[in-house]
Amino acid sequence: MSYLVYARKYRPASFDQVIGQKPVVRTLKNAIDQNRLAHGYIFAGMRGVGKTTVARLLAKSLNCEQGPTSDSCEQCDSCVDIQEGRSVDVLEIDGASNTSVEDVRELREGIQYKPLHSRYKVIIIDEFHMLSKSAFNALLKTLEEPPPNTFFILATTELNKVPATIVSRCQTFEFKKITFKQITSHLKDIIDKENIKMSDYGIRLIAEKAEGSLRDAQSLLDQAVAFSGQTVKDQDLKEILGTISQDLLFQFSKVLLNGETEAVFDLVQDINTKGYDLRFFHSELITHFRNLLLVKTLKDTGDLLTLDRTEIQQIKEQIRQVSSDDILRCLNALQSGEQGLRYSSHPKIFFEVLMVKICQFKKIVAIQDILEHIKSLKSSTGKNRQKTSKKTTEVKPSPLENKTRSPQSNPYSVNEKKNQRKTGKNKERDKALKEPKVEEFLNTFKAQIISVDKKDKKKSS
Numbered sequence: 070m071s072y073l074v075y076a077r078k079y080r081p082a083s084f085d086q087v088i089g090q091k092p093v094v095r096t097l098k099n100a101i102d103q104n105r106l107a108h109g110y111i112f113a114g115m116r117g118v119g120k121t122t123v124a125r126l127l128a129k130s131l132n133c134e135q136g137p138t139s140d141s142c143e144q145c146d147s148c149v150d151i152q153e154g155r156s157v158d159v160l161e162i163d164g165a166s167n168t169s170v171e172d173v174r175e176l177r178e179g180i181q182y183k184p185l186h187s188r189y190k191v192i193i194i195d196e197f198h199m200l201s202k203s204a205f206n207a208l209l210k211t212l213e214e215p216p217p218n219t220f221f222i223l224a225t226t227e228l229n230k231v232p233a234t235i236v237s238r239c240q241t242f243e244f245k246k247i248t249f250k251q252i253t254s255h256l257k258d259i260i261d262k263e264n265i266k267m268s269d270y271g272i273r274l275i276a277e278k279a280e281g282s283l284r285d286a287q288s289l290l291d292q293a294v295a296f297s298g299q300t301v302k303d304q305d306l307k308e309i310l311g312t313i314s315q316d317l318l319f320q321f322s323k324v325l326l327n328g329e330t331e332a333v334f335d336l337v338q339d340i341n342t343k344g345y346d347l348r349f350f351h352s353e354l355i356t357h358f359r360n361l362l363l364v365k366t367l368k369d370t371g372d373l374l375t376l377d378r379t380e381i382q383q384i385k386e387q388i389r390q391v392s393s394d395d396i397l398r399c400l401n402a403l404q405s406g407e408q409g410l411r412y413s414s415h416p417k418i419f420f421e422v423l424m425v426k427i428c429q430f431k432k433i434v435a436i437q438d439i440l441e442h443i444k445s446l447k448s449s450t451g452k453n454r455q456k457t458s459k460k461t462t463e464v465k466p467s468p469l470e471n472k473t474r475s476p477q478s479n480p481y482s483v484n485e486k487k488n489q490r491k492t493g494k495n496k497e498r499d500k501a502l503k504e505p506k507v508e509e510f511l512n513t514f515k516a517q518i519i520s521v522d523k524k525d526k527k528k529s530s
């Protein structure tokens with residue numbers, strides 16, 4: 070027997086085998102059994118979620134020699150022919166390559182004749198939204214009053230491109246993405262039946278890559294077995310799926326979180342020489358930072374991460390010294406660069422600049438700290454005035470004061486040197502605050518506050 074790809078081999082033969090799509094299946098089964106079927110259906114949804122499959126199941130139910138029945142026999146000639154896609158009365162038309170009004174005219178003429186071997190003619194038009202405007206118009210009348218023995222199923226991945234006049238003449242069903250869990254458990258089934266050896270981690274990698282399309286998942290599995298044979302190693306899978314090496318992602322997050330600007334250019338060059346698309350790398354980097362954030366925030370990440378144990382451990386080590394605020398800031402900046410990178414005519418330069426900007430975050434003072442600083446400045450200038458008149462030597466400095474001022478320059482405290490035990494982080498903050506620009510900025514605030522304070526004093530006296 071010739072080789073069948075998994076997507077065809079595992080195409081559901083009955084409604085009960087359809088994964089997900091419960092509302093669609095239930096409505097159709099009831100309609101068949103109660104003889105309440107409409108003559109035109111639109112099946113909308115992304116690729117590989119069961120539109121063609123359900124259309125064929127509907128055709129089988131209608132034409133089964135024991136039917137019409139929602140529980141087709143699978144034995145009769147009609148059932149077998151339709152399952153194998155060779156029934157003359159079930160027409161599958163590719164809407165993407167038969168877009169003209171002539172194509173529709175031909176179709177209209179064809180359906181004037183009675184079905185050859187079956188009860189009904191079922192016309193399935195795939196990628197229906199690709200028809201031309203005049204082709205749509207030519208179909209309108211037929212959809213409104215189709216010949217008595219004919220059913221139309223119009224499948225589309227872009228419902229928004231189907232004219233409202235057509236939509237209003239049909240019943241529309243929206244096919245949902247297949248969930249991650251459904252995909253992994255379906256893959257496990259196939260792997261068992263086919264005697265394939267693959268780790269749970271490998272299965273999750275494929276399921277994630279499939280992004281809700283069951284056919285994509287099956288095709289990737291096919292590809293993996295073709296590449297590795299019956300035993301598929303994680304490393305092989307990573308290669309097939311074109312996933313960016315985790316090492317490179319970890320190198321990047323280290324550089325960004327530690328603000329190592331000078332390392333950026335070499336790393337970007339590295340991505341380029343390895344042949345990765347920058348936009349793809351960028352989106353993987355976003356996912357990587359999302360993983361960092363998850364591990365930082367949650368005790369148990371459960372099914373939320375597609376990483377193996379050593380990678381999770383590596384994340385834990387990397388973020389030990391980092392706050393979730395820092396990770397969040399990087400993630401936000403990465404996301405806000407997405408649009409720009411997509412449309413930039415110099416993606417490499419755009420990406421480098423974005424990375425350098427994120428590295429500079431370390432030097433930016435959090436607004437909360439500035440506000441606290443302003444508050445404490447205001448209160449301490451007042452207190453200080455009172456206290457100097459009473460000859461007091463010590464005023465408690467504000468939190469920022471503590472971090473920013475060197476003991477000599479702090480006019481408010483004589484004991485500060487003793488009290489202050491700086492962490493490495495404080496030192497960095499200090500350094501940043503000593504940048505001329507930041508100091509100038511803070512000084513402006515101080516000057517303003519002091520002048521406001523003076524005005525207040527004058528008023529009250």
Ligand SMILES: Nc1ncnc2c1ncn2[C@@H]1O[C@H](COP(=O)(O)OP(=O)(O)O)[C@@H](O)[C@H]1O
Pocket residue numbers: 075076077078079080081086087088089090115116117118119120121122123224247283284287
């Ligand atoms: N909901 C589903 N349940 C079971 N198998 C599915 C489902 N969706 C897709 N598949 C698998 O993917 C293959 C292609 O599905 P198909 O119905 O042709 O997708 P499309 O939505 O693109 O028409 C099927 O042969 C089947 O193996």
Ligand SMILES: [Mg+2]
Pocket residue numbers: 120121122195224
């Ligand atoms: Mg299809």
Ligand SMILES: [Zn+2]
Pocket residue numbers: 132133134135141142143144145146147148149
């Ligand atoms: Zn049958």
